Amino acid sequence: QAVVTQEPSLTVSPGGTVTLTCGFSTGAVTSGHNPYWFQQKPGQAPRTLIYDTTNKYSWTPARFSGSLLGGKGALTLTGAQPEDEADYYCFLLFGAARVFGGGTKLTVL
Amino acid sequence: EVQVVESGGGLVLPGGSLRLSCVASGFSFSGYWVTWARQAPGKGLEWVASTNEDGRVKQYVDSVKGRFTISRDNAMNSVFLQMSSLRAEDTAVYYCVSEYKSGHWGQGSLVTVSS
Numbered sequence: 001q002a003v004v005t006q007e008p009s010l011t012v013s014p015g016g017t018v019t020l021t022c023g024f025s026t027g028a029v030t031s032g033h034n035p036y037w038f039q040q041k042p043g044q045a046p047r048t049l050i051y052d053t054t055n056k057y058s059w060t061p062a063r064f065s066g067s068l069l070g071g072k073g074a075l076t077l078t079g080a081q082p083e084d085e086a087d088y089y090c091f092l093l094f095g096a097a098r099v100f101g102g103g104t105k106l107t108v109l
Numbered sequence: 110e111v112q113v114v115e116s117g118g119g120l121v122l123p124g125g126s127l128r129l130s131c132v133a134s135g136f137s138f139s140g141y142w143v144t145w146a147r148q149a150p151g152k153g154l155e156w157v158a159s160t161n162e163d164g165r166v167k168q169y170v171d172s173v174k175g176r177f178t179i180s181r182d183n184a185m186n187s188v189f190l191q192m193s194s195l196r197a198e199d200t201a202v203y204y205c206v207s208e209y210k211s212g213h214w215g216q217g218s219l220v221t222v223s224s
Contacts, residue, residue: 001171036208038154045204046154048212057212089154096159096168098144103153 002026004092006101011109012080020104021072022090028071029092035073036091037066040103046089050075080108111135111213115205118218121195129190129218131205139183142208145190147201148217157203158190173199195222 003025012018022035029035037050050056050066053073063079073090085108090101117129131143144159158169158179167179178191188205202217 040154045214045216046206047214048206051209051212055210087153091156096161096166097170098156098159098168100146100154100156 001097002092002094002099004090004099004101006088006090006104008102009105009107011107012077012084014080014082014108016080017076017078018080018106019069020075020077020088020090020106021069022074022092022101023072024092029068029073031068033073033092033094035066035068037064037073037075038089038091039086040089041086049088077106082108084108113205113207113213113215115203115215115218118203118220120221120223122224123196123222125195125222126191126193127195127220129192129203129205129220131188131190131215133186133207133213136207136211136213137183138181138186138188138207138211141211143181143188144206144208145179145188145203146206147199147203147220149198149201152201154204155201159208160188192220195220197222 005023034052038046040046049060054066065076067074088104112134115131145157160167160179164181176194181188200222204217206214
């Protein structure tokens with residue numbers, strides 16, 4: 001099954017901007033992979049932030065946005081807040097199969 | 110209030126079986142693909158299995174094929190994961206999540222496979 005890659009860790013300053021990416025081992029990530037992004041804080045269940053590349057939920061803070069960037073899925077956080085410190089996972093669809101990325105540990109410091 | 114609740118986890122011997130249930134309230138599962146994912150202690154999320162809206166399409170990660178079966182009962186707003194021939198490496202918190210515009214996760218159910 002496909003290998004989906006993410007940066008293991010990133011650091012952003014409070015108020016700063018950071019982009020997390022989601023790559024695919026043998027090609028480009030496209031809208032056909034319907035990229036999702038999930039946030040997970042310690043001791044909590046994950047929650048979905050983005051579906052189908054760019055779409056947000058009612059609970060998704062406006063400072064998060066999804067896109068495709070240079071053949072990868074991307075999650076951009078603009079104006080980082082301390083409460084955004086968490087693990088972030090992307091999720092790609094390959095027909096009926098799915099794959100999670102390895103996760104990015106985002107530190108706000 | 111929207112809720113997704115998993116149940117059925119516990120301690121099981123290697124080679125044993127468990128059936129996880131995932132029940133939604135406050136919204137209907139029937140319009141969405143539902144996925145089971147798991148997270149081993151200290152590790153990342155791993156996709157386990159998914160099923161489409163009517164339950165006719167099912168797909169599994171290679172490591173559980175032939176051992177796990179996903180099913181759903183839309184009348185009961187529920188999705189299930191029947192797990193057999195369990196191994197130590199199946200030890201994890203198991204989550205169900207509804208996809209697309211729904212995006213709701215349960216709180217997880219811990220499965221421990223140990224003698």
